[in-house]
Amino acid sequence: MALIKDTAIVLRRLDYSETSQVLVLLTREHGQLRIIAKGIKRSTRNRAAVGIDLLERGRIVFSLRSGKEDGLATLTEWHQEDNYAHLQRSLPRCYAAQYSAEVTSQLTEVLDPHPMLFDGLHRLLDALADEDVLVCLVDYLWLMLKEIGLQPELSRCVSCNGDVAGEPVLHFSSRQGGVICRDCEPAMVEKRRMRSEVAQGLVSGKREDDPAAFDLLDYHLREIMFRPAKLSSPLRAALKIKA
Ligand SMILES: [Zn+2]
Incomplete structure (x- = not known):
């Protein structure tokens, strides 16, 4: 599965499980994307489990199973660029x-x-x-x-x-x-x-x-x-x- 890079803003967040999130993103190059972020809310020794919030903007890397273009993409990397704290x-x-x-x-x-x-x-x-x-x-x-x-x-x-x-x-x-x-x-x-x-x-x-x-x-x-x-x-x- 090819890995794809883009920039995205979170339009909706749905809690999916204890550790994962399903997000609706607006990406610059791929339009709307529904994506699962597995393990995003799992704490590590160095990082508290916070997940990704509504209206954050970040650089993403994701994969999309071919033939399932309407389905759920999988988020593999998220690098926050802005969380618009002023809001x-x-x-x-x-x-x-x-x-x-x-x-x-x-x-x-x-x-x-x-x-x-x-x-x-x-x-x-x-x-x-x-x-x-x-x-x-x-x-x-x-x-x-x-x-x-x-x-x-x-x-x-x-x-x-x-x-x-x-x-x-x-x-x-x-x-x-x-x-x-x-x-x-x-x-x-x-x-x-x-x-x-x-x-x-x-x-x-x-x-x-x-x-x-x-x-x-x-x-x-x-x-x-x-x-x-x-x-x-x-x-x-x-x-x-x-x-
Ligand atoms: Zn008229």
Whole structure:
């Protein structure tokens, strides 16, 4: 079995046995990876048994049985590069990181590489040290939606392709994949109102400390996943965003 090297961030950790862990990783070159770390929690004379924690980044070496590409990879080496200790000092920052990990693990596929997404998550976890939480969270979610092919169209009506510039209040439909103009809106069942500045801010990349952009993306992700993210309500409470 060939040994493969990569860099990874831990999206989920599941306790597997007294001494082993099963992890869901986002790797830079191989996309999502489900991996077993055998004996990782076994203490040695020089090392306490701690295992690998959620949202740590490390260099990994792993093996993958050929013909079992959807199965569990085996972790043979882990060298921690960062544990983003700053996340532990602020609840909103910690929840923002965990929310991002959760939706990334839900919406990416095993062995489908997205190096830009990995770099974006890495950047988010760094930025959560001191940058505005909503700004860097929205940046990451917008990038993630682009990478997985579900970024909504916010410049033109997705129903009639009409220009929506100049309309102060727009409607957004997750199932239709974007913004709906005033004329098409009455025919749509699944929709919500949005201010046009929110659409402009997302499209132009001019981020502001505005909960409405996150609120819209959280709604879109809920529709895509058919349920809210588990971290959605604690994160919204920590950021004081009303449901
Ligand atoms: Zn229209």
